[in-house]
Each structure stands twice: as structure tokens, then as C-alpha cells.
Amino acid sequence: MHKSLRDEQKLLQLKAEALRLKLLSNQLRRQQDKSEPDIWGLVSQLPKAGLVWRLANMPKKGRNKLILGAGLLALLYLRF
Secondary structure: OOHHHHHHHHHHHHHHHHHHHHHHHHHHHHHHHHHOOOHHHHHHHOOHHHHHHHHHOOOHHHHHHHHHHHHHHHHHHHHO
């Protein structure tokens, strides 16, 4: 084979390998998105109005414990 044909064949093989790796990375990213639930996605699915209403109608002691626990969980989540 001529040198230019070998170079062209090598270039095409490298392009094919790059495309294969790109497709594989996209597939893995999609699988990861499906397997790990997004925290903000879960929060957005909650019925916000009902949750706020229930929180407002809770006894003061229970409401404060719930708010403190949520704050501590948020702090732990942001630290790690």
C-alpha cells in the first residue's frame, strides 16, 4: 500500500474509534441519569402546597424538630 493510503486508513480507524467512544460515553451517561435519582427532580415532584399547609398546621414542637432536621440534613449534604 502507498503511504497516503495507509495514513488515510489509520485516520479513518481513529475517527471510528473516537465515534465509538463518544457513543459509549453518551450511553453510560444516560444509564447513570436513569439510575441516580436527581434530588431536585424528586423535590419538584412533591405536592408543594399540601406539604407547606401540613407543615404550617403541625404543632410548634414537631414543626421545629422537622425544620431543624431538614437543615441538618442539608448541611451534611452540602459538606460532603
